[in-house]
Amino acid sequence: MRVEYINPFVEAAYNILTEVLGGEIRRGELYLKSTSMPVMGVAALVGLAGDVEGRVIFDMSLVTAMKIASRMNNEELKEFDDLAKATITELANLITAQAVTKLHDLGFRFDLTPPALFTGENMEISDHEVEALIVPMETDQGKVEVNVAIRDRM
Amino acid sequence: MSDTAVKEADIQGAEARAEKIAVVDFKMVTFSLAGKDYAIDIMQVKEIAKAGRFTYVPNTSPFVLGVYNLRGDIIPIIDLRIFFNIPTKAREEDALENMIIIHIGEQTFGIVVDVIDKVVGISKNSIQPPHPIFGDINIKYIHGVVENQGRLYILLDVERIFGVKAKEIEEIPAGDMAPKIAEPKREEKKQTRDELDISFIGDTLAALAKFYVSPVNEKWVTDRYRSWRDMRPADEVQLASEADARQYLDGFYSPDTGTFWSQEYSNAFASLLPDNQAKQINVWNIGCGKGYEAYSLAVTLRDKYPNARVRIYANDSDLLAISNAPMLSVEEASVPPLYRPYMTKGVNGAWAFNQAIKDMILFEYHDCNNQNAVPNMDIIVSRDVISFLSLKQQSKMIAEMTDKLKDNGIIVLGRNEAMPQHSGWLRNVQGDIVSFSKE
Numbered sequence: 184m185r186v187e188y189i190n191p192f193v194e195a196a197y198n199i200l201t202e203v204l205g206g207e208i209r210r211g212e213l214y215l216k217s218t219s220m221p222v223m224g225v226a227a228l229v230g231l232a233g234d235v236e237g238r239v240i241f242d243m244s245l246v247t248a249m250k251i252a253s254r255m256n257n258e259e260l261k262e263f264d265d266l267a268k269a270t271i272t273e274l275a276n277l278i279t280a281q282a283v284t285k286l287h288d289l290g291f292r293f294d295l296t297p298p299a300l301f302t303g304e305n306m307e308i309s310d311h312e313v314e315a316l317i318v319p320m321e322t323d324q325g326k327v328e329v330n331v332a333i334r335d336r337m
Numbered sequence: 338m339s340d341t342a343v344k345e346a347d348i349q350g351a352e353a354r355a356e357k358i359a360v361v362d363f364k365m366v367t368f369s370l371a372g373k374d375y376a377i378d379i380m381q382v383k384e385i386a387k388a389g390r391f392t393y394v395p396n397t398s399p400f401v402l403g404v405y406n407l408r409g410d411i412i413p414i415i416d417l418r419i420f421f422n423i424p425t426k427a428r429e430e431d432a433l434e435n436m437i438i439i440h441i442g443e444q445t446f447g448i449v450v451d452v453i454d455k456v457v458g459i460s461k462n463s464i465q466p467p468h469p470i471f472g473d474i475n476i477k478y479i480h481g482v483v484e485n486q487g488r489l490y491i492l493l494d495v496e497r498i499f500g501v502k503a504k505e506i507e508e509i510p511a512g513d514m515a516p517k518i519a520e521p522k523r524e525e526k527k528q529t530r531d532e533l534d535i536s537f538i539g540d541t542l543a544a545l546a547k548f549y550v551s552p553v554n555e556k557w558v559t560d561r562y563r564s565w566r567d568m569r570p571a572d573e574v575q576l577a578s579e580a581d582a583r584q585y586l587d588g589f590y591s592p593d594t595g596t597f598w599s600q601e602y603s604n605a606f607a608s609l610l611p612d613n614q615a616k617q618i619n620v621w622n623i624g625c626g627k628g629y630e631a632y633s634l635a636v637t638l639r640d641k642y643p644n645a646r647v648r649i650y651a652n653d654s655d656l657l658a659i660s661n662a663p664m665l666s667v668e669e670a671s672v673p674p675l676y677r678p679y680m681t682k683g684v685n686g687a688w689a690f691n692q693a694i695k696d697m698i699l700f701e702y703h704d705c706n707n708q709n710a711v712p713n714m715d716i717i718v719s720r721d722v723i724s725f726l727s728l729k730q731q732s733k734m735i736a737e738m739t740d741k742l743k744d745n746g747i748i749v750l751g752r753n754e755a756m757p758q759h760s761g762w763l764r765n766v767q768g769d770i771v772s773f774s775k776e
Contacts, residue, residue: 186659186700213656217707314707334710335699 184316188333189213191285192239192278193318196329199278203255204322211319216330219309223328224248225263226306227275230296231283237333239282240308241275247325248302254324263302272298278329361458365483366437367490368450371423375450376457376483376490383440385453389433395537396575405447407438414447420498421478439495446499457485464492534574535562538585541575543727545582548589551731554724557589557753591720591752592769595626598633600675605768606634607641611745613715618645621714621741623705624722625651628662628698632690634718635697636679647697650711654704662700665689705737706730714741721751735760739775747772 193210200208224245230238243251245263251274252267253260260267275298283293308330315332365376366385391403391414400419404411414436418425434449464481480494539550539558550558565585566574576582593602620638625631631651638647653659666687672680680688703709706726717738723731735756738748747765748756749772756762762773 184702186663186702189656189660189702215654215702215704215707217704314703314710316702 184215184314184331184333185335187289187291188235188286188331189316191282191289192316192329192331195278195282195285196318196320196327199274199281200320200322200327203274203277204251204324205254206323209321211321214317215314216317217314219307220330222301222306222308223326224302224304224306225271226301226308227271227298228301229275229279229298231279231293231333232296233293234291235293235333235335237313237331238310239275239279239333240330241271241278242328242330243271244325245302247322247327250324251322251327268300268302272300275300360460360462363461363464364456364458365490365492367454367457368435368437369452369454370418370421370450372451374454374488374490376492377437377439377495378480378492379456381439381441381495383438383445386436386438386447387433388436388447389431393533395534396572402449405436407445407447410445412438412445412447414449415499416449418449418451439499441496441499444499457483457490459483459485467491531562531566534566535559538562538565538574538576542582542585545576545579546586547725548582548586549724549726549728549731551724551728552757553731553735553750553754554589556755561585561588589721589724589751589753593629593633594721596629597671597673597676598630598637600673602769603633603637603675605770606749607637609747609749609765609767609770609772610638610641610716611747611774613642613645613745615715616645618642618647618715619712620647620649620716620718621711622649622651623717623719625653625659625662625700626655627658628665628700630718630720631662631698631700632665632676632694635690635694636676638716639679639694639697649698651698651700652703652705653700654702656702659700659702663695663698705734709737709741711741713743713746715743715746717742717746717748719748719750721754723750724754742775744775747774749773 193213197208197210222240223242225243225248227241228238229240248271249260249263249267252263252270255270255274256266279295279298283295286293310332313332315330318329318331320327320329364379366379366382367374367376369375386407388405391405393403394401394413400416402414402416405414416425417423435451435453436447436449437453438445438447464483466481467476467479478494478498480492480497483490483492535558542548542550542558548554576585593599598606618638620634622631622634628651631649635647635649638649651659651662653662666683666689669682669686669688672688676690677688679691679694681691682688705722719738723734726734739761742748748762749770750756752769752771755764755771756773761776763776765772765774
């Protein structure tokens, strides 16, 4: 992945999570991955288009998703209902949008698709041999993995 | 020796002796070394086996024949004859050896002896302390002497020999026996020993430095071994630490690694480049590190192909190194004159490349073991990268390069790397640099 794209995503994830969750956010070591990977339970996907093609996935366990949704709504949510889903979708939107804004300032033009949310057990993402940058974020509510796979159009 | 021992036995009272023999409370496995009888307490013997072709382990004492796979357990094999400095017959390549497998505490050893005799039952009381006159074997390894049916057995103290104290004891025989016994054997087998050493060094390089010996670099590894062997003390030929591995690889790396290319290197590189009238020239720089290589390449290619649009895809899987590559800036003093026309001085006094050069390079955080989404290439520069991939990845990478390289393209590897011979590559040498093109 182009070096210039990395920081905006890392910064955006850090900033937004700090802003909406409060508490301490720790970033894990970044790494690259290319095999199909299991999804922890809830995955929000935002597609990217424009100068580049690719997608960003926000991956977390259902428990984490519930806690994050509860925290963001300032109320204890009992089940993963429409409100909770909308909240997680919105979080994905916030982070991606901020990253894209930062990239725009650097001169890269990206468009994003509306987020799609996937939930379920034993899910696996297998996009054929696409190399993804993994940004693990550790929050008080649990682990959120940002999985960015984008490449320049040729 | 046995006369003395018999006298020793005679000194004991005759009646007492009769009583001792009556009770069998101690069993021992007897065997012979150079025609003399020895015994080991049966409680320490796990089993008896015949085996050969032990796996040689470099850099161990001469009495360690190697290791052996005993139904899944890897155990060290010790030759007692060498350990006790008893002359041994020349070993045949595939001959099977008589082995006694012994247990000491948690550890299992195999010891090689001449002939295994039988199990003898005796009375513990009949074991007599060793007499200092037993010259063949260092007295501290002898538990005692036992007489049975007219034969005298020397009962070995295996715990002493292989037990907790093994380390300090081993050092003594290793010191004074090695020159006598091991040396001539080593001479005979010199070639094999060197090859073994090299293959072992190859394994340690992989473990310590992630450097994998393959047809790409084996010529250098072999050449390097000779100078390494001459430079190191005989017992320190093997690599014991990461520092050793680094030292071994010292000299492997290509000129101007991690810095701007010198004028000479740049010129030699330019003279390797084929004439190319294409409007677009694609270059793949695998393992660009901090970016010095990619910028050097950009400047060299700018001079060589002034009219073409050159695009350099520079990859590295080290995030820290490549993060700053797009913004690389250097002190004025370290800007070689060759690069100065392409650089501008920033507000803080540091020099950075101008936009035209920057626009030529696309730095990507990318692991070349993953899918490589690059177009077909005119030039591939991958210096000292392939050697640090596992063998499987190496062949995959070479196949990938072959696939991505245009028919008139060239590949430049590290100074000490080469495409495997007879695999469809033409060599083109220019000074210090070799390029490879498709046959």
